[in-house]
Amino acid sequence: MNRSDLTFYLVGLRRGFNFKKMMDFVNENQYWSKDQIYDYQLRHLRKLVRHAYANVPYYRNVMKTKGMHPDDVKSLDDLSHFPVITKEDMIANYSDFLARDFERYHPWEKTTGGTTGVPFQYYNDTKSWGLYWATKIRAFQWGGYRLGKDELVILKGGTILAGDGKYRFKTKVWRWIQKNYTVPIINMTDETMSMYAKNLKRKKIKYMRGFPSAIYTFARWAKENDVDFKLNRIFTTAEMLLPHHRALIEEVFGCNIIDTYGCGDGMAGASQCNLSDKFHMNIETSIMELLNSDYSNKAAPGETGEIVVTALHDYAMPFIRYTPGDQAIVSKEQCTCGVTLPTLDRIIGRTSDVFYLPNGRVLNGISIAFDIWADKIRKWQLIHEKPTLIIAKLIVTEAYNQEDEQTLINLLRANAGEGIDIEIQLVDYIPLTKAGKHKFVISKVDY
Numbered sequence: 001m002n003r004s005d006l007t008f009y010l011v012g013l014r015r016g017f018n019f020k021k022m023m024d025f026v027n028e029n030q031y032w033s034k035d036q037i038y039d040y041q042l043r044h045l046r047k048l049v050r051h052a053y054a055n056v057p058y059y060r061n062v063m064k065t066k067g068m069h070p071d072d073v074k075s076l077d078d079l080s081h082f083p084v085i086t087k088e089d090m091i092a093n094y095s096d097f098l099a100r101d102f103e104r105y106h107p108w109e110k111t112t113g114g115t116t117g118v119p120f121q122y123y124n125d126t127k128s129w130g131l132y133w134a135t136k137i138r139a140f141q142w143g144g145y146r147l148g149k150d151e152l153v154i155l156k157g158g159t160i161l162a163g164d165g166k167y168r169f170k171t172k173v174w175r176w177i178q179k180n181y182t183v184p185i186i187n188m189t190d191e192t193m194s195m196y197a198k199n200l201k202r203k204k205i206k207y208m209r210g211f212p213s214a215i216y217t218f219a220r221w222a223k224e225n226d227v228d229f230k231l232n233r234i235f236t237t238a239e240m241l242l243p244h245h246r247a248l249i250e251e252v253f254g255c256n257i258i259d260t261y262g263c264g265d266g267m268a269g270a271s272q273c274n275l276s277d278k279f280h281m282n283i284e285t286s287i288m289e290l291l292n293s294d295y296s297n298k299a300a301p302g303e304t305g306e307i308v309v310t311a312l313h314d315y316a317m318p319f320i321r322y323t324p325g326d327q328a329i330v331s332k333e334q335c336t337c338g339v340t341l342p343t344l345d346r347i348i349g350r351t352s353d354v355f356y357l358p359n360g361r362v363l364n365g366i367s368i369a370f371d372i373w374a375d376k377i378r379k380w381q382l383i384h385e386k387p388t389l390i391i392a393k394l395i396v397t398e399a400y401n402q403e404d405e406q407t408l409i410n411l412l413r414a415n416a417g418e419g420i421d422i423e424i425q426l427v428d429y430i431p432l433t434k435a436g437k438h439k440f441v442i443s444k445v446d447y
């Protein structure tokens, strides 16, 4: 047993689960039949609905209003009796989503910006989190990675991190335990990249994980500077991986990419295997429905559908038919790799967070720390107006002054790089989308 195995084992021991068993479980059921998957999901859905009815005010009200009883859930299709809820719905009725017996599940607090950028605090039961990690590690294993044996470099942070860009102590400890080496892509200068590349070589790191935008930036630098650096596998996450980015990254690092999708609010997850471009869904952590735009019907294979998830093991704050705002296309055919987990052809909807600039830089708008300006900036929106122009629309408070404006311009300039103009527009109103949502990041440029 190594330090990673040991940590997961100890966390599990304290919280009532056995991580080793979870790993064995997910490794075995990746070969389950359709019926086995269906039975498993239905069993856990029924248990979750019984709990939600008894302990969670929001779902109890929904069921009472509709005259539903937990025993009425007899098939997975019965999920359709529940309304689809958004992050905004949960924020508006926050306490009604927390279970009366909340503490029992040792919930861990999490925060997400998500695709719309609304900060949202939610909870994962520790046990649910453990299983989620097991499914993630399973996907890493598809790429040859062994937890605790292989070191993993993580490139993260888009281009801008909050505050001083340093990681918290807890994060550092956690990364040591998991044998992770973190590269914060905050200042992408020749000097820092060269230092990171040397460290990666010295440590003989063969696996890399991170935001596609960060890895692409690193790959581009390596190519321009003739840095020869080969890896065994790369895992990308959290943003859309563009085809020409994939091509350059794979060429520079001499290996293929396993792209992954994850959404802790709702426990949705899907990962490419080592054989095809399709994404295998994690059927253990959630039920992932793909629905048409008004959620009235299932999207047919080959059609783009809205992702709607039901987390099967989150009891402290249940997610039943929650939409994280992403979309996907259900595959017409299964993957031929042998893994029987159902597949998606593509996952879309994550491009909106990222600007691809003509100078080669990639700017992740959502990762800009506007929340630390909360007393000065009431609302914001970043627009990639033209290839070389970024507009920041701001609704500001009285506390906002000229100095703040300059700081913001400098911050955006530093991260957008050479040849990109930054324009600040102070406005009274920022229009919402047709669906009534505020979009934090908009691109009007074709990439």
Ligand SMILES: [Zn+2]
Pocket (backbone or CB within 6 Å): 272, 273, 274, 275, 276, 278, 280, 335, 336, 337, 338, 339
């Ligand atoms: Zn496969």
